[in-house]
Amino acid sequence: MRRAWIYCLLLALPALLFGAILMLERSIAAVPAVLAIGCLLLYFALVSSALIEGMVRPLQTLSNVVSSLREGDYSFRARGAGIQDPLGELAAEINALADLLQKQRVRSLEATALLARILEVMHAPLFAFDRDNVLQLVNDAGVQLLGVPHARCFGRTARELGLEHLLDAPDQSIHSFGSRPTRWLLRKAAFRQDGVPHTLLLLADVSQPLKEEEQAAWKRLIRVLGHELSNSLAPIKSIAGSLLARVDRMDGDESMLRDFRRGLGVVESRADALHRFVQSYRLLAQLPPPQLKTVELEPLLERVALLEQRVPVMLDPGPAATLHADPDQLEQMFINLLANAVDASLANGAQPVRIGWRQDESGIVVTIEDRGLGIANTENLFVPFYTTKPAGSGVGLALAQQIARAHGGEIRLLNREDGEGARATVRLPIA
Numbered sequence: 001m002r003r004a005w006i007y008c009l010l011l012a013l014p015a016l017l018f019g020a021i022l023m024l025e026r027s028i029a030a031v032p033a034v035l036a037i038g039c040l041l042l043y044f045a046l047v048s049s050a051l052i053e054g055m056v057r058p059l060q061t062l063s064n065v066v067s068s069l070r071e072g073d074y075s076f077r078a079r080g081a082g083i084q085d086p087l088g089e090l091a092a093e094i095n096a097l098a099d100l101l102q103k104q105r106v107r108s109l110e111a112t113a114l115l116a117r118i119l120e121v122m123h124a125p126l127f128a129f130d131r132d133n134v135l136q137l138v139n140d141a142g143v144q145l146l147g148v149p150h151a152r153c154f155g156r157t158a159r160e161l162g163l164e165h166l167l168d169a170p171d172q173s174i175h176s177f178g179s180r181p182t183r184w185l186l187r188k189a190a191f192r193q194d195g196v197p198h199t200l201l202l203l204a205d206v207s208q209p210l211k212e213e214e215q216a217a218w219k220r221l222i223r224v225l226g227h228e229l230s231n232s233l234a235p236i237k238s239i240a241g242s243l244l245a246r247v248d249r250m251d252g253d254e255s256m257l258r259d260f261r262r263g264l265g266v267v268e269s270r271a272d273a274l275h276r277f278v279q280s281y282r283l284l285a286q287l288p289p290p291q292l293k294t295v296e297l298e299p300l301l302e303r304v305a306l307l308e309q310r311v312p313v314m315l316d317p318g319p320a321a322t323l324h325a326d327p328d329q330l331e332q333m334f335i336n337l338l339a340n341a342v343d344a345s346l347a348n349g350a351q352p353v354r355i356g357w358r359q360d361e362s363g364i365v366v367t368i369e370d371r372g373l374g375i376a377n378t379e380n381l382f383v384p385f386y387t388t389k390p391a392g393s394g395v396g397l398a399l400a401q402q403i404a405r406a407h408g409g410e411i412r413l414l415n416r417e418d419g420e421g422a423r424a425t426v427r428l429p430i431a
Contacts, residue, residue: 290326316356344372
């Protein structure tokens with residue numbers, strides 16, 4: 001502003017000097033000369049003021065608009081943007097830029113709100129770490145998986161959160177993480193924010209697909225083995241029986257005939273036992289889908305407890321619960337679990353077995369506790385063909401797990417923390 005007034009004064013100075021010299025040469029009186037010079041000064045002041053107002057004020061206005069845009073306030077606009085002059089064109093361009101930035105800001109806010117909503121409803125845990133492995137972003141599913149309040153997650157390192165092994169693991173690897181026996185597929189991605197590299201971790205629950213694939217593989221294996229073994233065992237049993245009948249009609253050394261009878265009897269009995277063994281395994285591959293009905297849990301558990309008379313079975317009362325399940329399959333599942341618990345208790349002095357149930361956010365949890373010797377290997381308990389009993393077939397627990405999964409549930413069998421024995425936990429959804 002001061003520079004503009006100086007330039008205007010320098011512009012008017014030659015005219016004022018010329019007027020003063022002219023009035024001195026014409027010998028004009030002092031009063032008229034002062035009056036004329038005053039009028040010239042007033043005229044130049046008005047013209048300079050108009051010139052400054054027409055040039056400096058628009059520039060100040062444009063400067064204020066640009067300053068507000070820099071600070072993120074897009075509500076200001078420059079006036080006189082439609083005038084066909086350079087300042088008017090500049091004002092029009094700045095106004096257009098303000099409109100564009102305002103639209104982009106609205107879109108950014110909407111996109112951010114949409115992203116926050118997507119993260120909120122996602123069932124897959126998501127974590128974002130900076131280059132120092134400090135957590136910068138987590139959704140609700142991730143908070144639930146960590147088991148700590150949302151506010152306490154931020155600012156903590158991957159080591160403090162127990163996620164350091166995921167940052168070092170390769171992409172698309174499978175991990176077990178959390179309190180539940182869940183298998184997670186890890187997806188990793190890198191991105192930059194403010195020029196700083198970040199790492200994004202996404203965990204997808206693949207427990208159910210893997211269980212279904214594993215179950216389908218066992219069914220295919222059992223069908224093939226059952227078919228092949230049945231085709232071979234039937235003629236072996238028939239031939240052994242025929243030879244045994246012919247031996248009874250043979251003459252010769254009695255000790256040799258007795259050995260023949262004993263050997264053929266063993267072949268026939270083992271072939272028959274193996275045939276029954278294979279048929280029991282084929283139940284796993286031929287389990288029909290559940291016929292869902294409304295089932296009251298307490299009466300069903302009471303019936304199961306009354307069926308077992310070898311040791312005392314204590315039924316602890318629990319909340320009233322209604323399940324949407326196949327009562328026959330569900331009863332068979334609890335019978336198998338209770339039979340295993342009773343067998344374990346008989347091996348350690350016939351201690352009582354307890355059955356109880358409770359309700360939590362995931363559904364109904366039924367527990368069957370024994371005071372046996374515990375479980376030596378908990379990894380293969382639900383694998384067909386695997387058993388820890390001398391006379392076991394390995395079908396009971398595998399069939400029980402298959403029934404539970406067909407109802408959307410899960411069975412866990414672990415050693416007890418409060419003493420010797422094991423605890424079978426069955427989770428089932430509420431009707």
